[in-house]
Amino acid sequence: MEGSHEVFIGKKDISRYISSCFFALNKFEKVKIISRGSHVKKSLDILAILVRDYLDNPEYDIVVKSEPFEGRFVTALEINLTGTKKEEEPNNG
Numbered sequence: 365m366e367g368s369h370e371v372f373i374g375k376k377d378i379s380r381y382i383s384s385c386f387f388a389l390n391k392f393e394k395v396k397i398i399s400r401g402s403h404v405k406k407s408l409d410i411l412a413i414l415v416r417d418y419l420d421n422p423e424y425d426i427v428v429k430s431e432p433f434e435g436r437f438v439t440a441l442e443i444n445l446t447g448t449k450k451e452e453e454p455n456n457g
Contacts, residue, residue, distance in 0.1 A: 367392050368444075373399035373407045381410050386418055389447060400431060400440040411443050419447030 369388035373381055381397075388395040399407035415422045427442040 368394040368396055370396045370398055373397060373403045373410065378406060378410060382413055385410060385414055385445070389445070390449065394444055394446045397443040397445060400433065401438040404439055404441045407441055407443060411445065414445065418450055420450045422447035
């Protein structure tokens, strides 16, 4: 299916976001991981795990910006990710 899906990173466990991104990539061409403030590191961890463990031929770009939030500016991150599901290696034993 063409199009994209957005995953907003917050306080939930990292495994939930990994699952959400992985299943979105099975349905859509691209997933956009969006985070800001203290959740920026978590979004980078999610990207690293997806690229390392779950995706073949991953491609991504990262947009870093600063957004006003509650009277101050916070770092905001958008990660546009595409890739295909990694084929499982046969169990030889």
